[in-house]
Amino acid sequence: MSDVHDRVADLIEKRCDVPSASIAADRTFRTLNIDSLTLVELTLDVQDEFGVQVDLDEVEPEQTVGELVDLIKARAVAL
Amino acid sequence: MDSSSRVGSAVSGVAVLAGLGSALPAQVVTNHELARRLDTSDEWILSRTGIRQRHVVAPGQSTGDLAVEAGARALESAGTDRADLVVLATTTPDHLDPATAPQVAARLGLGSVPAFDLGAGCAGFVYGLSFASAMITSGTVGSVLLIGADTCSTIVDPEDRSTVPIFGDGAGAVWMRVGDPAENGAIGPVDLGSDGELAEFIMIAAGGSRQRSAGGPTADAGNYLTMNGPLVFKNAVERMSSSSLAVLERAEWKIDEVDRFVGHQANIRILDAIARHLDLPRERLIVNIDRVGNTGAASIPLALAQAAGDGFLTPGHRLLLTSFGSGAAWGSAVLTWPDVNVR
Numbered sequence: 001m002s003d004v005h006d007r008v009a010d011l012i013e014k015r016c017d018v019p020s021a022s023i024a025a026d027r028t029f030r031t032l033n034i035d036s037l038t039l040v041e042l043t044l045d046v047q048d049e050f051g052v053q054v055d056l057d058e059v060e061p062e063q064t065v066g067e068l069v070d071l072i073k074a075r076a077v078a079l
Numbered sequence: 080m081d082s083s084s085r086v087g088s089a090v091s092g093v094a095v096l097a098g099l100g101s102a103l104p105a106q107v108v109t110n111h112e113l114a115r116r117l118d119t120s121d122e123w124i125l126s127r128t129g130i131r132q133r134h135v136v137a138p139g140q141s142t143g144d145l146a147v148e149a150g151a152r153a154l155e156s157a158g159t160d161r162a163d164l165v166v167l168a169t170t171t172p173d174h175l176d177p178a179t180a181p182q183v184a185a186r187l188g189l190g191s192v193p194a195f196d197l198g199a200g201c202a203g204f205v206y207g208l209s210f211a212s213a214m215i216t217s218g219t220v221g222s223v224l225l226i227g228a229d230t231c232s233t234i235v236d237p238e239d240r241s242t243v244p245i246f247g248d249g250a251g252a253v254w255m256r257v258g259d260p261a262e263n264g265a266i267g268p269v270d271l272g273s274d275g276e277l278a279e280f281i282m283i284a285a286g287g288s289r290q291r292s293a294g295g296p297t298a299d300a301g302n303y304l305t306m307n308g309p310l311v312f313k314n315a316v317e318r319m320s321s322s323s324l325a326v327l328e329r330a331e332w333k334i335d336e337v338d339r340f341v342g343h344q345a346n347i348r349i350l351d352a353i354a355r356h357l358d359l360p361r362e363r364l365i366v367n368i369d370r371v372g373n374t375g376a377a378s379i380p381l382a383l384a385q386a387a388g389d390g391f392l393t394p395g396h397r398l399l400l401t402s403f404g405s406g407a408a409w410g411s412a413v414l415t416w417p418d419v420n421v422r
Contacts (some may be wrong), residue, residue, distance in 0.1 A: 003254055036347065037127055040309045044352055056309050 004076075005069045006049075011045045012065070025066030034061070050076050094212040094223070094416060095258030097158070100152020100422040101384035102145045102228075102250045103134040103371065110244065117240040126242045129347025133247030133372030134230045135327070143173040144229040145250035146183045149380075152422030153224060153252035154187065162187075162254060163220035165194035166211060168203025168227045168376040170405065171234055172196055175286060183226065190278075200281065200404025201343050203227060203376035204251070208400075208412050209269035215257050226252040229375030234283055236303035245346070246304075247372030251380020263394045264417025266284040268329035270322045271410040277314060280307045281405035315345060315403040316352045322411040323357060323401045330413045332361060336397055339416070343402035344368035344378045351403070365391065379403070387421040395416040 009020035013040055023032065029039055043059050046052070046068070051076040059068060106171035109132045110117055110121035124130055146167055154160055165187075180194035182225070199206040204227035231246035258265065272311065277397035286302025296302075319342060327334060342350045342362050347368055354361055365386045374381055379400055386392050401411040 036309055037312065040312045041348065041352060043313065044356070048356055056313055 004072055005065070007049060008046065008065060008069055008072070011042060011049060014047065015042055021058055023056070025064060025069065027065050028062055030061040031064075032065075036061070046072065052076050087288055088263055092216070093260045094215040094255045094258040094262040095260070095262050096253050096266060097256050097419060098153045098155075098157025098254030098416050099153070099380065099419055100156050100252050100389065101377075101381050102148035102152065103381075104136045104140060104145065104248050106135045106137060108135050108264075113244055114205050117238070117243060117395065119240045119244060127346075127348070128245060128370050129366070129371045130244060131369045133232075133244075134249060136230050136248045139231075141173045141179075142169050142171045142230045142250070143179045143183055143186075145230065145248065145377075146179065146226045146252070147186045148251040149228065149250035149377075150183060150187050150224055150226050151222065153226075153254045156420055156422045157254040157256075159222070159254065160188065162189055162192060162222050162224035164192055164211070164223045165189060166197050166207045166212060166223060166225045167194070168197045168199065168207045168225070169229055170198065170200055170203070170375055171230045171415075178383045187224075189224070199273075199376075199408040199410070200406050201345065201373070201375050201378060202402045202404040202406070202408040202410045204379045205269065205402050205412050206271060206408065207402055208253075211255050211411065212266045212269065215255060218257075218297045222254065222256045223255050224252060226250060227378070227380050228252075229377050231304075231373065231375050234304045241308065242304055242306060245373050247374050249371055249374040249377040249381045251377045251382075251384055253380055263415050264419065265415055267411060267413040267415075268326050269412040270326040270329065271408075272318065272322060272387060273406050273408045274314075275406070277310075277407035279307075279316070280311050280345035280407060281378030288384070312349060314407060315343075315349050316356065318407070319343070319349075319401040319403050319410040319411070320353050320356045322409050323353070323399055326401075326411040326413055327399065332397060332399075332413060337363065337399045338396040339363055339365055339392060339398045341365045341379055341382050341398055341400045343373075343404065344371070344382055345373045345403070375404070384421050387419070392416045
């Protein structure tokens with residue numbers, strides 16, 4: 001597990017009360033019971049945490065945590 | 080003396096807020112009542128928005144009626160019966176034409192003063208503050224009655240569970256005069272912006288020239304407000320945050336010098352997200368969305384009036400106001416709280 005994944009998992013845990021250790025890379029946001037409003041809030045959290053811009057159409061309920069992690073890694077200048 | 084002769088002859092200075100009034104229609108609709116006729120629940124509405132109830136106009140009651148009521152209270156609060164200019168920020172005028180402001184001015188007995196409606200969605204009040212402040216600071220007028228009023232219940236589809244619970248009706252008004260920058264109530268820098276690329280995010284498609292030139296109104300075409308919730312949420316947080324930071328920089332205030340944060344009351348989770356992003360202590364937020372819902376351009380002055388009534392505002396407090404609305408348009412402003420008797 002990468003540091004980026006751990007930080008994203010921590011953000012999800014704070015939002016959804018799901019233990020971060022149980023958030024595998026292949027989990028979709030939908031299976032984590034993250035509704036559309038929470039997904040927006042999580043996107044904002046990710047922007048603040050990593051200093052990256054993420055559009056809402058890049059973070060859809062059927063996407064996985066791993067896909068978000070990859071997006072962050074591709075965008076962040078330094079992690 | 081005809082009050083219109085005051086324009087262009089005022090002493091210059093800065094704009095100072097010296098009167099505040101508000102108005103809410105009598106009828107209250109709770110979440111429980113909505114849950115009886117829409118596929119929704121009190122728990123769902125409360126958890127997603129922070130709203131418990133909203134006020135709704137009676138049949139035939141209009142935005143102008145609420146504006147007159149709030150305006151009269153603001154004048155009374157200021158201890159005056161004059162204003163050199165009336166600005167009504169609204170998205171729900173009494174009619175498409177004429178503007179509602181002249182009739183509001185007439186009903187308030189203000190004479191033939193300049194009066195116009197200002198359309199900037201939920202950012203209308205802050206846009207109005209900026210304009211009023213500039214008119215006073217430039218010496219063009221000596222006083223302004225600025226009213227933010229909306230009857231959002233009249234523009235939401237009564238069957239739409241995604242918009243009906245969010246919106247409410249109300250009006251808030253401030254009376255501003257020329258004064259000293261060191262006075263409590265002095266309006267500071269304002270930051271405004273717009274992004275027309277977001278025009279379709281919050282829209283009433285029907286009734287305007289776009290539709291009329293294509294064949295005119297029809298029974299079912301876009302007569303009600305539509306809103307892209309997630310995109311509005313994200314853009315609101317981002318723009319209100321960045322605009323707040325811009326105005327604080329102009330005012331040379333640090334974030335921890337802000338005593339009270341007055342965000343447009345669209346959704347409690349938007350306000351929480353902004354507070355988190357700005358590192359602003361949650362207890363400094365003024366929140367009344369639970370009682371009134373999203374009242375459009377009335378939101379900020381209504382929140383100020385209720386906070387003052389609750390004893391949450393002290394003269395000299397440093398206030399940060401911020402808003403985002405259809406257009407899209409956004410605006411932020413700072414002021415110090417005056418020693419004012421709110422009506």
